[in-house]
Amino acid sequence: MTTYVIKGARILGGQKKDLLIRDGVVAEIGTGLSAAGAQVVDADGLVALPGLVDLHTHLREPGREDAETVETGSRSAALGGYTAVCAMANTSPVADTAGVVEQVWRLGREAGLVDVQPIGAVTVGLAGEQLAELGAMADSAARVRIFSDDGNCVADPRLMRRALEYVKAFDGVVAQHAEEPRLTSGAQMHEGEVAARLGMTGWPAVAEESIIARDVLLAEHVGARLHVCHVSTAGSVEILRWAKGRGIRVTAEVTPHHLLLTDERATSYDPVFKVNPPLRTATDVAALRAALVEGVIDIVATDHAPHAVEDKECEWAYARPGMLGLETALSIVLDVVGDELGWDGIAERMSRTPARIAGLTGHGLEPAAGAPANLTLVDPAARWTVDPAGLASRSRNTPYAAMTLPGRVVATFLHGEPTVLDGKAVK
Ligand SMILES: NC(=O)N[C@@H](CC(=O)O)C(=O)O
Ligand SMILES: [Zn+2]
Numbered sequence: 001m002t003t004y005v006i007k008g009a010r011i012l013g014g015q016k017k018d019l020l021i022r023d024g025v026v027a028e029i030g031t032g033l034s035a036a037g038a039q040v041v042d043a044d045g046l047v048a049l050p051g052l053v054d055l056h057t058h059l060r061e062p063g064r065e066d067a068e069t070v071e072t073g074s075r076s077a078a079l080g081g082y083t084a085v086c087a088m089a090n091t092s093p094v095a096d097t098a099g100v101v102e103q104v105w106r107l108g109r110e111a112g113l114v115d116v117q118p119i120g121a122v123t124v125g126l127a128g129e130q131l132a133e134l135g136a137m138a139d140s141a142a143r144v145r146i147f148s149d150d151g152n153c154v155a156d157p158r159l160m161r162r163a164l165e166y167v168k169a170f171d172g173v174v175a176q177h178a179e180e181p182r183l184t185s186g187a188q189m190h191e192g193e194v195a196a197r198l199g200m201t202g203w204p205a206v207a208e209e210s211i212i213a214r215d216v217l218l219a220e221h222v223g224a225r226l227h228v229c230h231v232s233t234a235g236s237v238e239i240l241r242w243a244k245g246r247g248i249r250v251t252a253e254v255t256p257h258h259l260l261l262t263d264e265r266a267t268s269y270d271p272v273f274k275v276n277p278p279l280r281t282a283t284d285v286a287a288l289r290a291a292l293v294e295g296v297i298d299i300v301a302t303d304h305a306p307h308a309v310e311d312k313e314c315e316w317a318y319a320r321p322g323m324l325g326l327e328t329a330l331s332i333v334l335d336v337v338g339d340e341l342g343w344d345g346i347a348e349r350m351s352r353t354p355a356r357i358a359g360l361t362g363h364g365l366e367p368a369a370g371a372p373a374n375l376t377l378v379d380p381a382a383r384w385t386v387d388p389a390g391l392a393s394r395s396r397n398t399p400y401a402a403m404t405l406p407g408r409v410v411a412t413f414l415h416g417e418p419t420v421l422d423g424k425a426v427k
């Protein structure tokens with residue numbers, strides 16, 4: 001293994017330090033460091049963050065390798081500054097058995113670009129009828145701790161209760177896609193003024209909020225951990241604030257796109273803006289930003305949802321919901337709440353807290369002597385323009401095409417080896 005000396009990176013607290021990286025760990029941290037045969041990485045002007053952790057990524061393998069593979073999604077993640085991603089279970093076949101989660105976990109190891117932590121399905125085939133073999137997935141080599149039917153809501157309250165009871169035994173967590181399906185049938189976008197103007201069927205905020213309200217009460221009743229995926233409304237924030245005030249064990253994520261974009265984008269009829277839950281109003285966006293800064297929403301998760309051209313470049317009504325996120329997440333977060341959060345807040349919401357929720361002990365750690373060397377170096381002064389064709393993802397469905405964004409990932413280190421150097425993937 002190569003030894004690296006990262007020279008003059010700004011670490012949290014603002015000091016400039018050198019980091020000596022050897023045998024997968026930060027061996028030394030100080031000033032004027034050098035080591036025989038070491039490769040020097042000039043980090044003058046760069047900020048060192050703990051490697052980012054994404055709690056919500058769709059990698060599409062097995063089943064839709066034309067849209068993304070574990071390898072291409074992992075490369076996207078590394079370029080976005082991530083060292084770990086949690087891979088959602090809505091693959092084909094669904095990740096509802098020990099066999100499938102172990103396959104995804106193994107593919108992640110083989111790609112070696114980020115740590116891929118599979119998420120297991122809550123119900124067999126995401127059908128919402130029968131609990132999947134949660135215990136077997138937890139005991140497998142993939143050591144699954146997060147369970148989600150994401151894409152679908154676990155709508156049956158009795159199944160949701162049983163899933164919460166089951167995962168409590170091994171301190172697992174159920175990550176809910178909060179969408180009361182009876183309130184969203186045929187929905188195309190956020191139910192509101194814009195949908196009325198466009199004549200599209202709406203997805204009302206209450207479809208999300210009613211499930212979150214129900215689930216925090218179930219989590220309280222059971223005493224188990226609940227995680228709420230992609231929170232998108234101001235009302236959801238109020239329910240979460242109430243639940244946290246009561247001491248209910250609930251965490252929540254918001255996506256970069258829900259922090260930036262609104263339902264006005266649908267007026268373009270460009271399906272790149274079709275996503276689940278839908279883009280909401282400017283009032284919702286403001287509430288989500290404030291909740292993330294305050295900590296009512298714990299983390300940013302990308303909900304990176306690659307889709308093949310034929311599933312996205314078609315009429316709005318037929319397009320699949322979802323958008324890319326891994327390569328742009330940090331820049332969007334810096335753009336919308338960077339000043340309020342500061343670097344420590346960014347590290348908290350994009351690395352430390354997601355690592356803690358997922359139980360990924362080697363991630364989300366400050367660079368310190370002896371800690372696993374999972375870190376990312378960011379140039380806060382750089383700006384870059386998003387070119388869909390230049391992304392490492394196999395898909396092209398970014399809503400940020402041609403936008404110029406702040407902050408560039410210059411290098412990412414995974415277990416002491418670079419996956420990204422000079423802003424380019426190493427392999
Ligand atoms: N977010 C989306 O719009 N789509 C996701 C599913 C999901 O996250 O619900 C997908 O798998 O494409
Ligand atoms: Zn979802």
Ligand SMILES: [Zn+2]
Pocket residue numbers: 056058088150151303305
């Ligand atoms: Zn998702």
